[in-house]
Amino acid sequence: MSILINQVSQIYKNGYKALDNVSMEIGNGVCGLLGHNGAGKTTLMRIISTLLIPTEGSIEICDIPLKQKNYDDIRRLIGYLPQELEPYKELTVKETLEYLGRISGIPKTQINERIEFVLEKTNLVEHYNKKNKQLSGGMKRRVGLAQAMLNNPKILIIDEPTSGLDPEERIKIRNMLSELGEHCSVLFSTHVVEDLAATSNSLCILTKGKVNYLGTVQDLLHTTQELSYETTVKSEGEVQLIASDYQIVNKIHTLDGIRVQFVSRKQPSIPCISRETTLEDAYIIVNKYERL
Numbered sequence: 001m002s003i004l005i006n007q008v009s010q011i012y013k014n015g016y017k018a019l020d021n022v023s024m025e026i027g028n029g030v031c032g033l034l035g036h037n038g039a040g041k042t043t044l045m046r047i048i049s050t051l052l053i054p055t056e057g058s059i060e061i062c063d064i065p066l067k068q069k070n071y072d073d074i075r076r077l078i079g080y081l082p083q084e085l086e087p088y089k090e091l092t093v094k095e096t097l098e099y100l101g102r103i104s105g106i107p108k109t110q111i112n113e114r115i116e117f118v119l120e121k122t123n124l125v126e127h128y129n130k131k132n133k134q135l136s137g138g139m140k141r142r143v144g145l146a147q148a149m150l151n152n153p154k155i156l157i158i159d160e161p162t163s164g165l166d167p168e169e170r171i172k173i174r175n176m177l178s179e180l181g182e183h184c185s186v187l188f189s190t191h192v193v194e195d196l197a198a199t200s201n202s203l204c205i206l207t208k209g210k211v212n213y214l215g216t217v218q219d220l221l222h223t224t225q226e227l228s229y230e231t232t233v234k235s236e237g238e239v240q241l242i243a244s245d246y247q248i249v250n251k252i253h254t255l256d257g258i259r260v261q262f263v264s265r266k267q268p269s270i271p272c273i274s275r276e277t278t279l280e281d282a283y284i285i286v287n288k289y290e291r292l
């Protein structure tokens with residue numbers, strides 16, 4: 001089970017280059033796609049999910065070339081949760097899944113069994129009879145995940161599964177992704193760095209349409225270690241001075257003053273101490289300094 005992406009670029013009709021020569025391989029397990037707003041995450045996911053034809057480059061999904069003549073075969077392998085999925089308001093969760101299962105060609109004899117399975121996997125069993133309009137944001141994302149899993153896909157493409165969810169729901173969804181990653185390849189996009197630390201074996205950071213980092217979370221932390229510092233100052237004015245030379249990642253008000261955590265590629269010229277690099281630091285370092 002793998003996705004092989006080779007020198008893919010996407011230029012939209014208005015001339016905007018949303019992806020610039022992206023190459024990567026996504027294997028088994030969970031791969032997180034991280035990047036700022038507009039970095040190109042959704043564009044890449046839509047291409048892999050056969051919804052957009054790339055301007056340049058080639059992709060293979062489980063050894064099948066991503067070409068229009070193979071779209072039906074590829075769609076059978078993929079489950080996709082788009083960023084915005086508004087399930088039909090008046091249908092119940094079960095009716096929604098029945099309908100989507102039918103139109104995605106799941107045989108009638110298997111549909112109930114699949115629905116029971118995905119409802120259980122997404123903790124929706126007790127809500128199956130609720131209308132979509134009665135669901136919370138987190139439940140709606142879980143219905144989205146359930147529909148993406150309906151056809152027993154080998155590859156799951158999940159666009160921002162945790163956006164707008166409270167911490168408890170985010171943890172539930174993260175746990176689901178980890179579990180799913182044991183049986184198929186999961187590619188999910190997020191802005192939330194903690195989502196990655198909790199779920200991903202591998203990580204791709206996109207910056208302005210380019211792959212800026214590709215590797216494991218551990219390797220990223222390793223590469224960026226010793227670039228994180230902190231110092232304590234007395235006033236906001238001093239914080240601003242630090243901000244003019246360094247990238248501040250966190251500011252904590254303490255009894256002693258304002259503890260400023262920042263990253264720097266070079267040994268800082270202000271009094272400060274080293275601190276352990278967090279994944280958030282590493283992400284900021286990669287985005288700020290681009291290629292490591």
Ligand SMILES: Nc1ncnc2c1ncn2[C@@H]1O[C@H](COP(=O)(O)OP(=O)(O)OP(=O)(O)O)[C@@H](O)[C@H]1O
Pocket residue numbers: 012013014016017018035036037038039040041042043044083
């Ligand atoms: N149909 C389109 N026509 C022109 N430009 C587009 C189109 N769709 C997306 N873009 C642009 O391409 C860039 C990448 O968009 P994309 O939605 O892939 O980013 P993203 O990383 O998913 O962002 P977000 O995190 O905000 O969802 C953005 O600058 C966006 O404005």
